[in-house]
Amino acid sequence: MDQWLTKELAQKIVKKMMLDIPYSINIMNEKGIIIGSGDPQRVGTLHQGAVKALKTGKMVEIYDDHRYEKKGTNEPLVVNSQPVGVIGITGDPQAVRPFCKLVKTAVSLLIEQNMLMGNQEAERNRKAAFLETILNEKKNYPQELIQEAERYRIHLHEENSVVLVKPKEKSSRFETIYKPFPFFKKPNENLYILILQNRKDIQKIAESIWTFDPLAIVAAGLHGLNIASGYRQAKLCLSVCEKLHLQNRFFDYADWKFPAELSQTRIFQETFEETLNLPDLYLETLTAFISHNGNPAETARALMIHRNTLYYRLGRIKELTGKNPFLLFDLFELTYRLLRR
Template sequence: MLQLSGKQAQDIVDKMMQDIPYNINIMNEHGIIIGSGQKERIGTIHQGAVQALTTRKRIEVWQDSALAKMGTNEPIMIHNQYVAVVGISGHPDEVRPFSNIVSTTVSLLIEQRNQLESLAHEASRKQAFLERLLSHTGSYSQKIKKEAAPYKLDLQLPTVLLYIKSIQLNAVTNKMLLQLPSFSIQDDEDAHIVFIQNESELDAIVQRFRQEQPQASIAISRREASIAACYEQARSAMNILAALGSASRLIRYEDVRFLVRFSHADLTRHPNLVGKLEDTADLVDTLRSFIRHSGSMTATADELSIHRNTLQYRLKRIQTLTGKNPRDLLELIELTHGLLTFYQ
């Protein structure tokens, strides 16, 4: 139901009375004053408003009485529903033009408020549905299938999930997201997930996002019947991408299944091994590059644009802080596990 809150009504009254030299009252759909320049009247019945709501037309009072004061009372109708009455105290011929202005303002504000509330409600409902969907196990009930339909999602079809991070929203990207089953991630404001159920469209959609959002990172799940499984795959793959710092910004779960399982394995008594490098960004970047280049000093130094002696120094610092030598293959594997684990 369309409504104007007491606070909104009073805010409107206070602002309008800065420019209008007459007392303004705003009444709700029951004729009760909810905003007034005479605050002692708030909560009381306004007889002129009750009459305006009953007759569904403007009521003009031409003289003061015990029950009513001289002025105009304009009912406000939105979507064929009377939602409020605006009353202005004074001679009707003087206050009538102001009544039109205030009534129009109140109408616009009520519509705006309800549009915002509707959007907020839909966003909340969409987020709640997503949370249930991502934690759902087993087969889908008819209820959740019906809930998915408005989001252009058919839970009877296998799905590929894109986890897209570092999106910079613009008109083109917004249009793309609206055309597809997509959701924002509540705890990651620049991340979205997109569901693709027509596998033949996958490559084209990924390419479009890469062209429009070159700075974004994209993780792609396998094609699964379970949305929750797709999400877990794509999220885990995104964590691998963040850990290794790949320049490609595109990763497929299918290509890193071993690394995902490796990162989840409890293999060490030192779970925070790489965390010791957290405050030294150049050492973390050096370790990432050294891993990506399979321990090649030349390739790592070239990518980092540093001298080999500087690289040697950094590798020794990594060894000092972690107790693991990156130039030893087995210990580099331990460091790799520590890096992957740190980003899970």
């Protein structure tokens, strides 16, 4: 418990409380040593009154000044049934007694709050570490990991589906939808990871999300025993969507396996430049053309340009890449090179 009542915290409390209390305050640790005081010279010394208060578990009042202690009150500080220190106030016991109670309450609340925040931070770190492990564990799960997974309602001995949700908007409402299921949020990313035992829950969750965020993207891996594999599959589907600027909102790896794995396949020799180096205007035009299945009318409408402007841009793409977007195999190669970006 002493980690929650540090010298720095004790001195900070003393300094702040003495702005409103006209008496010198002392805070002692669980050994009775002064770690915070209105009299800096007393810091680091043993307070006999505090030692007695810790032994008896009761307030100790001193009515006369002595060499190593001054008159005042010393109240044990107990948090979660554990003694963490002593609050002492210098002065006539009858006068300072109410202030001692006040300071004790304030310090107790502050320590409990810090403990709660510390426990929450520890749990966040533990959850993040578990997530990192589970998303990279491709072999048989060790027993320790299986037991840890149970804390998050994940049963690794059963088949699961990994579902990734990338909202367009940031909202706490998503977590209301996810709450009935094991879910995680990738640190520093606007990406939620759900691990579902029932494949039928995927569509229900997706529809709930789209009711207030119709642009959210949902991607699902295959139903299987390995979380890392399912995560990889769903992640590749998201990558395909983002690189090709597709209009779809739902991606199932079972349906998108070919472009997903194509994006990871190196077809050409290293000397061949696989990725496209086109100006943003032409990249936008090409991805829109692919997204609309090579339909000029729909592409021009989506880009809000005249069809002749579209033809001009596609012609420029042909000049810059040597590939004609209107020819099937050329368009396939352009799509591949976009996926490799």
